[in-house]
Amino acid sequence: MRDVAAAAGVSRTAVSFALNNIPNRNISEATRQRILKVARDLDYAPNTQALNLVTGKTMMVALVVRKTTQQFAGDAFLSEMIEGLMQALEPEGYHLMVHAAHPNASGSTYRDLVRTRKVDGLLISSPMVHDPEIRLLHDEGTPIVLNGATDEPDIPSVDVDNRQGASVAVRHLIALGHRRIGHISNAPFTYTASCHRLEGYRKALADAGILADERLIHHGDFTDESGYAPMLALLDLPEPPTAVFVGSDTVALGALDAIRSRGRRVPDDLSVIGFDNIPVGKYLTPPLTTVHLPAIDLGRHAGAMIVQVLRGDLLPSPTVSLPTRLIVRESTRSLSE
Amino acid sequence: MRDVAAAAGVSRTAVSFALNNIPNRNISEATRQRILKVARDLDYAPNTQALNLVTGKTMMVALVVRKTTQQFAGDAFLSEMIEGLMQALEPEGYHLMVHAAHPNASGSTYRDLVRTRKVDGLLISSPMVHDPEIRLLHDEGTPIVLNGATDEPDIPSVDVDNRQGASVAVRHLIALGHRRIGHISNAPFTYTASCHRLEGYRKALADAGILADERLIHHGDFTDESGYAPMLALLDLPEPPTAVFVGSDTVALGALDAIRSRGRRVPDDLSVIGFDNIPVGKYLTPPLTTVHLPAIDLGRHAGAMIVQVLRGDLLPSPTVSLPTRLIVRESTRSLSE
DNA sequence: CTGAAAGCGCTTACAG
DNA sequence: CTGAAAGCGCTTACAG
Numbered sequence: 114m115r116d117v118a119a120a121a122g123v124s125r126t127a128v129s130f131a132l133n134n135i136p137n138r139n140i141s142e143a144t145r146q147r148i149l150k151v152a153r154d155l156d157y158a159p160n161t162q163a164l165n166l167v168t169g170k171t172m173m174v175a176l177v178v179r180k181t182t183q184q185f186a187g188d189a190f191l192s193e194m195i196e197g198l199m200q201a202l203e204p205e206g207y208h209l210m211v212h213a214a215h216p217n218a219s220g221s222t223y224r225d226l227v228r229t230r231k232v233d234g235l236l237i238s239s240p241m242v243h244d245p246e247i248r249l250l251h252d253e254g255t256p257i258v259l260n261g262a263t264d265e266p267d268i269p270s271v272d273v274d275n276r277q278g279a280s281v282a283v284r285h286l287i288a289l290g291h292r293r294i295g296h297i298s299n300a301p302f303t304y305t306a307s308c309h310r311l312e313g314y315r316k317a318l319a320d321a322g323i324l325a326d327e328r329l330i331h332h333g334d335f336t337d338e339s340g341y342a343p344m345l346a347l348l349d350l351p352e353p354p355t356a357v358f359v360g361s362d363t364v365a366l367g368a369l370d371a372i373r374s375r376g377r378r379v380p381d382d383l384s385v386i387g388f389d390n391i392p393v394g395k396y397l398t399p400p401l402t403t404v405h406l407p408a409i410d411l412g413r414h415a416g417a418m419i420v421q422v423l424r425g426d427l428l429p430s431p432t433v434s435l436p437t438r439l440i441v442r443e444s445t446r447s448l449s450e
Numbered sequence: 451m452r453d454v455a456a457a458a459g460v461s462r463t464a465v466s467f468a469l470n471n472i473p474n475r476n477i478s479e480a481t482r483q484r485i486l487k488v489a490r491d492l493d494y495a496p497n498t499q500a501l502n503l504v505t506g507k508t509m510m511v512a513l514v515v516r517k518t519t520q521q522f523a524g525d526a527f528l529s530e531m532i533e534g535l536m537q538a539l540e541p542e543g544y545h546l547m548v549h550a551a552h553p554n555a556s557g558s559t560y561r562d563l564v565r566t567r568k569v570d571g572l573l574i575s576s577p578m579v580h581d582p583e584i585r586l587l588h589d590e591g592t593p594i595v596l597n598g599a600t601d602e603p604d605i606p607s608v609d610v611d612n613r614q615g616a617s618v619a620v621r622h623l624i625a626l627g628h629r630r631i632g633h634i635s636n637a638p639f640t641y642t643a644s645c646h647r648l649e650g651y652r653k654a655l656a657d658a659g660i661l662a663d664e665r666l667i668h669h670g671d672f673t674d675e676s677g678y679a680p681m682l683a684l685l686d687l688p689e690p691p692t693a694v695f696v697g698s699d700t701v702a703l704g705a706l707d708a709i710r711s712r713g714r715r716v717p718d719d720l721s722v723i724g725f726d727n728i729p730v731g732k733y734l735t736p737p738l739t740t741v742h743l744p745a746i747d748l749g750r751h752a753g754a755m756i757v758q759v760l761r762g763d764l765l766p767s768p769t770v771s772l773p774t775r776l777i778v779r780e781s782t783r784s785l786s787e
Numbered sequence: 788c789t790g791a792a793a794g795c796g797c798t799t800a801c802a803g
Numbered sequence: 804c805t806g807a808a809a810g811c812g813c814t815t816a817c818a819g
Contacts, residue, residue: 114812114813115812123789123790124789124790124791125790125812125813125814126789126790126791126814126815127788127789127790129813129814129815130789130814130815133814135815140788140789141788141789144788144789158562158565158566158567159566159812159813160503160566160567160811160812160813161566161567161568161813162499162502162503162508162567162811162812162813163503163795163811163812163813163814164812164813164814165499165502165795165813166497166499166500166503166794166795166796166797166811166812166813167794167795167812167813167814167815168795168813168814169795171499173547182533182537185529185532185533186529186530186533186745186746187529187729188529189526189529191528191529191532192522192523192524192525192526192528192529193523195522195528195548196519196522196523196550199548199549199550200519203550208547208549208568209547209548209549210510210545210546210547210548211532211536211546211547211548212536212545212546213533213536213540225495228493228495229495229496229497229498230495230497230498230499230796231498231545337729337730337733366730366733369733370733391730392524392674393674393703393728393730393734396674396703396706396707396734397730397733397734397735398734398735408523409523451796451797452796460805460806461805461806461807462796462797462798462806463798463799463805463806463807464804464805464806466797466798466799467798467799467805470798472799477804477805478804478805481804481805496796496797497795497796497797498797499795499796499797500795500796500797500798500811501796501797501798502797502811503795503796503797503810503811503812503813504796504797504798504799504810504811505797505798505811506811567812
């Protein structure tokens, strides 16, 4: 910048004004053009770090993924999520950093991200039902938006309506005549999404006057393998279910495998419905009936929201809940046929 | 920091030395401990932006993904790649930024990332065979490592041995008795990976004394849908192939669908082998024979490499090529049986 | 219409 | 063993 000023024969102040196109500060059009030309000729690029220091902003947002290595690598939606996030962030001049915070790690490594001014705000994925750290972060005034709801309605979050999605899935099964319906969750019930999907399952049963049987409820743990043992347990029940609602397509993969391993067929012997609508679901045999999760939209909303928070705009509503959509394919069938 | 210095009754210099634990600069152990305690009590966190300005480093690396929105969102390996990258980067104190550079966008948005000192270096994915921009970037001295090989041996890159992987796949088909073997690539042949996999295909055929038939060669375009039409074209040939090597499992999904739509069966009527070993491959019907791509390892190597480049370390070899592994499942069978 | 000066929060020669 | 001072590259009141 010093060089540009020298070459154009003006002060650094003038260069700053010209480059940033400050409206009030008048600079004659002639010198403005001259400065711009010199800057271009010198291939000048402003130093972001210096700018950050004076503005106090980094224009950077961190996506913190709280998963283990294995869960992280197997996340089918991370790329969609990131894509949506960037669609919202980049036009506003924000950049996206990805930060892994393995859940069993001690202390919140991500809190330091904003304390040390590496990023302006945090997007936190996979929240737990009860998470004092997030509460603390938010109460400290740290700009955060959660990717996934919690039970704290004042903390900004975006998620799909998990209860609704699960209810719709289970109602579909009930409409097909099933009464004995098992559930394998996507993750332990300490995760909000699992918890809400379980609630949706219970509600659909209750609404139909079906008594919930706790032996029919198991939990997965994000991965495909984690669906195998729970499914076997369900199959080995004295009175096995005729249909299963699995809270994640990925977990359903393992469950389907378990069913096959027992020589049972889907949907003939057992109906299976998943959740998420992973891209390969339609290529499975049979194509998997599921509940669509709009991952890119989720990212877009979360991105738009953190921008508002960072600008200090009032949020119309701190929590946004996106609708899901039932995708009926061929892994579910009517009991009566 | 000023507050810490005041509270501890020392200069900011002393605080800086104590906090950074500078060895040569002696500070009495007593005052060191005092300073550390005060810093803790005041919940002091250093301002990274200020540090960056003086050191001239950002400790940040950008992963630039040169794909369209759709290709990006469908990238099955992005999360694995990122996981590997972070495993290498975080212990070294580097952070990872993700930047989308859609291929048809005008100008290199990512060049500015390092010019404006937002990041120290670039990890560039999905390189083309011929890319003057990357050449330019490297010649300017921009620290880059490519994720995927190019034909420029002096530019640091990490990739799997695509030629070798493709050869092994096709040799497997030949060993099963196939002579008329089709190929559908993962992407247009302007991408290095596609190009090299095609070369591997050709080499395996040539080694077996089989004449390549150009009508048997088609190209996909990253997505599952892009495998459909090429497969149909293959099937509609007067003399269709008995086996097909598809350069990507994702593209193979569409190809398998096309085969099904024609009422043909895999592997009975046609053997299919993919590339990448996407996690769901083993859950397909039939489970997909494929070539394993070690995505996390790729990320780890790329991450380790950019760290070396940034440190100015000499690279033992600018290009690293990781081995692939044939995964035989049930989508390929012997012709003679 | 334009420039000199202070300041953002650090590090690091340099002098005591 | 410790501190005063300069400097990293910008922006922005403030004064002319």
